Amino acid sequence: MSALVLTGTGVSTSDVAAVAREARKVEIGPDVVGRLEKARKVLDQAAASGQQIYGLNTGLGANLGTTVQGDASAFQRQLLEGRSAAVGEALPVEAVRATMVARVAMLSTGGSGLSPAVFVALVDALNAGVHPVMPSLGSIGAGDLVLMTALARLLIGEGEADYQGRRMPAAKALMMARLGPISLAPKDGLSLINASAVSAGSGALAVTDALSALAQQQHAGALTMEGFGANRTILDPRLHMARPAAGQAEAAKALHDLLAREDAPAPTTIQDPLSIRCMPSIHGALIEGIGQAKRAVEIELNAAADNPLVLGDDELVLSTGNFHTAALSLAFETLGLAIAQGAAACAARFIQLTGPGRNRLPKYLSPVGGASAGFVPLQKTVTSILASIRHKANPVMLDFLPVSEGVEDHATQTPLAVSKCAAMIALWRRLIAFELMAAAQAVDLREGLVLAPRTDAIHAAVRSLVPALREDRPLGVEAEALHAALAGGNWPLKRVAI
Structure with a gap:
């Protein structure tokens, strides 16, 4: 796998996922260090001129009016130290790595004024697999400042780190990786933490999973x-041209292609239940929601989101x-609603398949009938x-509540919006596993049914993990096995491209 080259633009959600989950290396593009040096020079000149610069020669938050005295680097x-207030269960290593690559992508735009040596040290730590132990609770989405202190403290050799699967003092992890702690110039500490890199990095992983x-x-x-035995006329492209709702035609085409064959079977009814008949519009809304979240994340990944911001070309430092x-945050709230709607339809289809026997399917999808429970307990x-x-x-x-003496009186709760959306995706995938199991059983119970080539491959993938139900047996364990394949990247068919 080729390295991700940082240029200050063009980093995608899939790039973040590859670095976070597949240990893809990160390289610094040829113009980045020069851009950082230029911004650092502008910042230092502004400070030398006597300009008040937030977090460099002033306090933070409610201490905005306090002038920093003495050693600015010590400050x-x-x-x-004063903002290391995060608590709770540590973020998974993949989320920490996603945070690290998100922050270096943002910093490579050159708007922070960060010292180039600190930037290089962060890239080196990421490539060496030295990760801060980052508690998960503390950000309200006005930047992920409290969570990000773990990353900054790692680079100065403080706090704890995860290295080669072991938790240890950060200084020891750096030494074992043949790295060393760095010194902070004025504003370097703030530049490392005053960003929404946890939100953007975790958001990139959530988009990939969605x-x-x-x-x-x-x-x-x-x-x-x-x-x-559904009526396939719902996939006729002319229907979706007549009502071009977001993503609907694309979703219908994907289903049409999966079902494509020379001789399609006749439908069993004129109209199917809405969870089937309206799949193109339901999945179309999902496509639109994922696309919106992807665009929002990629704006953050390739943006200068610092406060204060250094405008190198204009030689200005502005709050x-x-x-x-x-x-x-809004994009992930919207995506969560789209996922919930899609999951509800998925559950409804499962209940249709496993109910009293619609469209000549046996009751509960049981081949033996009588007192057999079949699939109905899974409802x-x-x-x-x-x-x-x-x-x-x-x-x-x-x-949110106003904090810091009312100076910070608005927040977005983006980390929470992203994390609950990610949890919804994981649960949704469990429902998908149940639908696949029931649909495969329904296929097996339709005598003489010849599947389309692609649905035949889907059926075979299910059957490689879950055998057909011949008599009542524990199905929960088999649902877990199928879910593990879906969640673990072992499902043989590729994701949708957006």
Whole structure:
């Protein structure tokens, strides 16, 4: 895998996922260090002229009016120590790595005034696999400042680190990786932490997972249409041209392609239940929601979101609100609602398949009948999972209080919006596994049914992990095995491209 070359632009969500999960290396492009040096010079000149610069020669937050006395570099260490207030379970290593690559991508734009040596040290730590132990609770989305202190303290050799699967003091981890702690020049500490890199990095992972889950949902939906004997006229492209809702035509085409064959079977009904008939519009909304979240994340990854911001070409240092991620939070709240809607339809299709026997399917998808429970007990599990998804779909971006003596009287709760969306994706994938199981069973119970080539491959993928139900047996364990394949990247078909 080729390295991700930082240039100050063009970093994608898939780039972040590859660095975070596949140990893709990061390289510094030829113009980046020069850009950083120029910004650093502008910052130093502005400070020397007597300009008040937030976080360099002034306090932070409610201490804005306090002038920093004495050693400005020492103050950078002080602000890190004083803001190391995060608590809770540590973020997974992949989320920390995503945070690190998000921050170096943002810094490479040159708007922070960060010392080039500190930037290089952060890239080196990422490539060496030295990761700060980063508690998960503390950011309200007005920048991820409190969480990000763990990253800055790692670089100065303080706090704890994860290295080669072991937790240890940061100084020891740096030494074992043949790296050393760095010194902070004025504003370097603030430049490292005053950004929404946790939100952007975790958001990139969530978008990547949503894309793969969407592809798997399309597979499950297509197999359900086969097993249910659904009316395929809903996929006629002329219908979606007549009402060009966001993503609808694209979703319909994907289902049409999955079901494509020379001789399609006749439908069993004129109209199917809405969870089947409206799949193109439901999945279209998902496509639009994922696309919106992807665009919002990639704006952050390639933006100068610092406060204060150094405008190198104009030789200015200006205060900003660029760290505030209202649009990013809104995008993930919207995506969460789209996922909840798609998950509800997925659950409804499962219940249609496993119910009293619609479209000549046997009751509960049981081949033996009588007192056999078949698939019907799983309806409770499906409903339980859907309830959890619906609970997480409730918005959080308005849940904040004024802090820091009212100076910080607005927040976005972006980390929470992203994390609950990621949890919804994981739960949604469980529902997809249940739908795949039921749809495959329905296919097996339709005598003489010849599947389309691509749905035949989907059916075979299910059957490689879950055998057909011949008599009642524990299905929960088998659902876990199928879910593990979907979540672990072992599902044979690729994700949707957006």
